[in-house]
Amino acid sequence: MDAAPFPEPSVVSRQRECPRRGGWPPWPAQRSRCRVTSPTPADRTTRSCPTDRNTVKPLTDNEIRAALVNCSRREAKQASLPRDLDALSWEELDYLGWVDRSNPQRAYAVVPVDDEPVAFALRASERTRKASAMCAWCEDVFATADVRLWVARRAGAAGREGNSLGTLVHADFSCSQHVRRLPNAMEGGLDPASLVERRIDELRSRSMAFARRVRNGA
Template sequence: MKPLTENEIRASFVNASRREAKQAPLPRHLETLGDRWEELDLLGWVDSSNPQRAYAVVPVDDEPVGFLLRTAQRTRKASAMCAWCEDAFATNEVSLFVARRAGAAGRDGNSLGTLVHADFSCSAHVRRMPNGMEGGLDPLALVDRRVAELRARSSAFARRVRDGS
């Protein structure tokens, strides 16, 4: 992912009013990312003052598409697979997030949901080396495939939010 400034992040939000984008808290670690932007396929964070609200910025056709998300209160613990990274081993901290669609569809109340790691750690999950159960002759090729699939799934979700369809 290419590095983003505060202004680029705020301008990327497609399903937020200007006020919501201006008031959105930015991730605490934004200034310390440095060279680690290359290790990110998406930027996601939870609002520390309101854990029911989260934000994500995903590259779509080399342009950042940001969106606001809501998560339901957790009433029971259940394991689930993240729909973006599809890591079958990291299933404990996956939450249902819902994004209001952009434009008229969102104003009409239409939204889109997905199961994602609660801390948006998908980039780290796809970059871990395969274990013995995943096998394969070329572990680096498997990691590259996981990265490509994460990018494809997360950008497909971002497109659907942005395009309202």
């Protein structure tokens, strides 16, 4: 039986869990280099920030569909997935998010939670949004022009009863890029690499908290 349509959320949730200082737990560690980009869109030069990070494990179409917690089997089967998963830079993704090609009001995200990928469907809220807003997941103070209110139906009985959860996230789910941008002098001080790592930890903590609430229906 198909799940009921998404309702409007009663509140916009902004998770503020403390970042895990021991590293990113869910999936096997992958050695990578943190690519740090400049904060100015007109000057997107890149620099390398040496660090060992655990990032999103590469997933197949079937694995993503099986991980969708707030979709019926038919909805999961019909979900529009990224065209070429093999071409994604998985080592630079803290979560995977994309907009449905056939319906820009619908999107999906996959977040590692408790050693497992948790995927969920989202829809763009019909509420009028402000001209600018800060993303609740990456909290980038510069990239505020294209942030949307996304709504996820809770999994299980809570979702069937019409309960949902809303959060402000970049329209293109580009948080992983924003947390890796080069900090300015006021932000990064003498240790910009540490700030980038802290941003990454906090992004993972916030996105994981949201995914857990969707999955648990609470």
